[in-house]
Amino acid sequence: xxxxxxxxxxxxxxxxxxxxxxxxxxxxxxxxxxxxxxxxxxxxxxxxxxxxxxxxxxxxxxxxxxxxxxxxxxxxxxxxxxxxxxxxxxxxxxxxxxxxxxxxxxxxxxxxxxxxxxxxxxxxxxxxxxxxxxxxxxxxxxxxxxxxxxxxxxxxxxxxxxxxxxxxxxxxxxxxxxxxxxxxxxxxxxxxxxxxxxxxxxxxxxxxxxxxxxxxxxxxxxxxxxxxxxxxxxxxxxxxxxxxxxxxxxxxxxxxxxxxxxxxxxxxxxxxxxxxxxxxxxxxxxxxxxxxxxxxxxxxxxxxxxxxxxxxxxxxxxxxxxxxxxxxxxxxxxxxxxxxxxxxxxxxxxxxxxxxxxxxxxxxxxxxxxxxxxxxxxxxxxxxxxxxxxxxxxxxxxxxxxxxxxxxxxxxxxxxxxxxxxxxxxxxxxxxxxxxxxxxxxxxxxxxxxxxxxxxxxxxxxxxxxxxxxxxxxxxxxxxxxxxxxxxxxxxxxxxxxxxxxxxxxxxxxxxxxxxxxxxxxxxxxxxxxxxxxxxxxxxxxxxxxxxxxxxx
Amino acid sequence: xxxxxxxxxxxxxxxxxxxxxxxxxxxxxxxxxxxxxxxxxxxxxxxxxxxxxxxxxxxxxxxxxxxxxxxxxxxxxxxxxxxxxxxxxxxxxxxxxxxxxxxxxxxxxxxxxxxxxxxxxxxxxxxxxxxxxxxxxxxxxxxxxxxxxxxxxxxxxxxxxxxxxxxxxxxxxxxxxxxxxxxxxxxxxxxxxxxxxxxxxxxxxxxxxxxxxxxxxxxxxxxxxxxxxxxxxxxxxxxxxxxxxxxxxxxxxxxxxxxxxxxxxxxxxxxxxxxxxxxxxxxxxxxxxxxxxxxxxxxxxxxxxxxxxxxxxxxxxxxxxxxxxxxxxxxxxxxxxxxxxxxxxxxxxxxxxxxxxxxxxxxxxxxxxxx
Numbered sequence: 001x002x003x004x005x006x007x008x009x010x011x012x013x014x015x016x017x018x019x020x021x022x023x024x025x026x027x028x029x030x031x032x033x034x035x036x037x038x039x040x041x042x043x044x045x046x047x048x049x050x051x052x053x054x055x056x057x058x059x060x061x062x063x064x065x066x067x068x069x070x071x072x073x074x075x076x077x078x079x080x081x082x083x084x085x086x087x088x089x090x091x092x093x094x095x096x097x098x099x100x101x102x103x104x105x106x107x108x109x110x111x112x113x114x115x116x117x118x119x120x121x122x123x124x125x126x127x128x129x130x131x132x133x134x135x136x137x138x139x140x141x142x143x144x145x146x147x148x149x150x151x152x153x154x155x156x157x158x159x160x161x162x163x164x165x166x167x168x169x170x171x172x173x174x175x176x177x178x179x180x181x182x183x184x185x186x187x188x189x190x191x192x193x194x195x196x197x198x199x200x201x202x203x204x205x206x207x208x209x210x211x212x213x214x215x216x217x218x219x220x221x222x223x224x225x226x227x228x229x230x231x232x233x234x235x236x237x238x239x240x241x242x243x244x245x246x247x248x249x250x251x252x253x254x255x256x257x258x259x260x261x262x263x264x265x266x267x268x269x270x271x272x273x274x275x276x277x278x279x280x281x282x283x284x285x286x287x288x289x290x291x292x293x294x295x296x297x298x299x300x301x302x303x304x305x306x307x308x309x310x311x312x313x314x315x316x317x318x319x320x321x322x323x324x325x326x327x328x329x330x331x332x333x334x335x336x337x338x339x340x341x342x343x344x345x346x347x348x349x350x351x352x353x354x355x356x357x358x359x360x361x362x363x364x365x366x367x368x369x370x371x372x373x374x375x376x377x378x379x380x381x382x383x384x385x386x387x388x389x390x391x392x393x394x395x396x397x398x399x400x401x402x403x404x405x406x407x408x409x410x411x412x413x414x415x416x417x418x419x420x421x422x423x424x425x426x427x428x429x430x431x432x433x434x435x436x437x438x439x440x441x442x443x444x445x446x447x448x449x450x451x452x453x454x455x456x457x458x459x460x461x462x463x464x465x466x467x468x469x470x471x472x473x474x475x476x477x478x479x480x481x482x483x484x485x486x487x488x489x490x491x492x493x494x495x496x497x498x499x500x501x502x503x504x505x506x507x508x509x510x511x512x513x514x515x516x517x518x519x520x521x522x523x524x525x526x527x528x529x530x531x532x533x534x535x536x537x538x539x540x541x542x543x544x545x546x547x548x549x550x551x552x553x
Numbered sequence: 554x555x556x557x558x559x560x561x562x563x564x565x566x567x568x569x570x571x572x573x574x575x576x577x578x579x580x581x582x583x584x585x586x587x588x589x590x591x592x593x594x595x596x597x598x599x600x601x602x603x604x605x606x607x608x609x610x611x612x613x614x615x616x617x618x619x620x621x622x623x624x625x626x627x628x629x630x631x632x633x634x635x636x637x638x639x640x641x642x643x644x645x646x647x648x649x650x651x652x653x654x655x656x657x658x659x660x661x662x663x664x665x666x667x668x669x670x671x672x673x674x675x676x677x678x679x680x681x682x683x684x685x686x687x688x689x690x691x692x693x694x695x696x697x698x699x700x701x702x703x704x705x706x707x708x709x710x711x712x713x714x715x716x717x718x719x720x721x722x723x724x725x726x727x728x729x730x731x732x733x734x735x736x737x738x739x740x741x742x743x744x745x746x747x748x749x750x751x752x753x754x755x756x757x758x759x760x761x762x763x764x765x766x767x768x769x770x771x772x773x774x775x776x777x778x779x780x781x782x783x784x785x786x787x788x789x790x791x792x793x794x795x796x797x798x799x800x801x802x803x804x805x806x807x808x809x810x811x812x813x814x815x816x817x818x819x820x821x822x823x824x825x826x827x828x829x830x831x832x833x834x835x836x837x838x839x840x841x842x843x844x845x846x847x848x849x850x851x852x853x854x855x856x857x858x859x860x861x862x863x864x865x866x867x868x869x870x871x872x873x874x875x876x877x878x879x880x881x882x883x884x885x886x887x888x889x890x891x892x893x894x895x896x897x898x899x900x901x902x903x904x905x906x907x908x909x910x911x912x913x914x915x916x917x918x919x920x921x922x923x924x
Contacts, residue, residue: 109652120913124905127652324762327920334923393726394791417776500731500777500922508919514624516912517649 059523062301067179068111069098073297081291081315092273100231101210103130107180117518119292125283136276137230139269140237147266148259158224160256161208163194173209189216191223200248207235237268291315304524335504339487345427346434346483354438376432384496387425391416417499425497434479441475477544579841582612586640589617595861600849626655635831638842644683644825648904651686656829658685664843666851668870677868683904689827689867694890695735696821698803699795701813714820715743718771728784728796731777733918735822740767752906765921788814800890804863818895824902865891
């Protein structure tokens, strides 16, 4: 206590300032508390936060286009689809090298599938064109090898291209491969592009470097022992078309100089890449193909979200899809409507049962409780299939109705493969989630209140409505939230008994995950569903108040 | 066979030490993925059991995930850990997996056995080698079955695909698959489009609308199925008069369960089912997978499978070897979709077309269904 007499800060027993000492003790406590919840925190992060974040990213991620077409995408920036008919030769030329590399790596079809979600036909366009890229290159390869057979030899090429000073090019081409393959390609490849060649024959050096990296890292071969791809010959022909190349070559003294000079003087095929592509497939002359690539070239796109709300992204901007292709908004609305109906029917059916459970003598209540819980212990699929047996036209319910004469044999009720089936089956399946919270809340309402109300002159109805019901509202709230949120994401029951107008948005999400492999769209639909649920939760909180929700006593 | 099995098992146990040395370059565990049910049983009987008998020490694990194989393989690929060695998928999925770079490209003549007469594998399988990754096993067809007891009196049993669209002569419910593939082709065929023009017409907006308009005429009488087992069940329960499903399912319902169901083979759509090897297996596992596939797709093995299920072997050379059903003892040839009597009017699933148009037409089809 003597510390307080001094003018300095209050000190603890060990002479440190009390504030610091206390802070340290508190921090240690916090850390210990954190360590205690660390496993749970880690688990939640791993199983909940990370998947949701990755879903959000997937719904806008579009890196595949630029990663697969690193040359053509920047080149397309110069193309104005409004005024120009087709992109320039430069674009086709870049497209050739991009597609050539991609097809060697078998990545061109992946891009084709991606773009086919937006414009039908691109899957096969990319598949067949990728396969034929080497045939374009062969035109040049044959001509060049005819001029000088030394170009057939891998070692000759290596001597010509290898040198010093090409670090920047090597790293740039490596980075492109790494983007395309999404894997590390940094190993030593025993090849360095020669700066002299890069200056005179830039396209050739780039194509050769691409090939060298792939040859060493993926094919595990040695650069000097292998013959380069056809794309390298095409690149050489392109470089030789440049009027500046001839004069530059006459001054060149490095390996293969004579062969290159002879080649510069020779006649090489005049084939342009625009012609070659149009020859391969006339769709390469279709503006829509190029517009799709331009529209979907940014690394992030709103396209999936637009698709998820029945809109589309085109070169003219955002527009709604034609009526005969609109689906998702309708499904979202239906999912919400039917979930509300299911929640409503769960309240209607569950309330009296919960009341019985809470007010019957213990013995009877226990038996009733088992009946409520029994479906809980049965497999979801079994329960749903059981409903199929009951609801179908030749099923138990229709048979009984026909036998009793309520329904004509020829006009049996259609109880499943429509929304009725989904509502009936899902109400049954989700009923326990309504009954249990209701029961636990009703259990805490003292029966004396009702008796008191009646003794003060209330009728049965008034006593219930004015005294009992308000106290059970928190249970209804809890049950409704549970049932509604479970219902909105339901998948298997609508799939089995829903038919056509009883399916939910989740069924479409499942289709895009497992069948069409359009995970971006599935992620966008899932994100919208998540946001919808959160928005509804927020509304609920504002109107009813989440503090009024009770899951138990 | 009953006696040899335990003997082989004991041999397998005693030999496992030596074989693991001999097979040092091949993995001894293998996970095969298939469809479950009667189809997987036929594969176990025809391929897997004989293979294990020949290669004691090899353990085969089955995973019944073929229906979700495409999505699961993609997820495995993204996670960087492929746990499957050989996967059974339909040809359309194989094409998709190949496009996505998830299935290994194969050279048929290099990894598949030639026919007994020396014909190369690529000639023996012929056109059925769809895409670059697919190894065909069987030809199955999607065709119609109908309740024989629900055919109206005085009317011929349905024998024409257009009877499906004829509600006046053949009133009653129909079961159709909940996807556009097959249904739109049949619809166009019965709306006056010539068979050879069907895909040209379907490639246009108007053609797609025409097909949906035709389907609209029977829309209220259709139950849409999504699992292959649905239609046989709906037929057995009398819920539908006629319905499309895989011919093997109908065979089982008719011959094995004795249901009053008739086959209508007209305009059946041939499709293929076969193996793919996932991309990215280790060398040991790849060697084992290739060794298994070489055995499991040879002429005799493919013919053997037809003893257990009524799907046609994908090899030309297997057809003459198709014999009797293993337990029912009936001749299987006449139950094959490829039998000349059944194959008078057929379609072959157009893989290229559907790889392009599947997403587009499916979106329109689902929007039409939801209206």
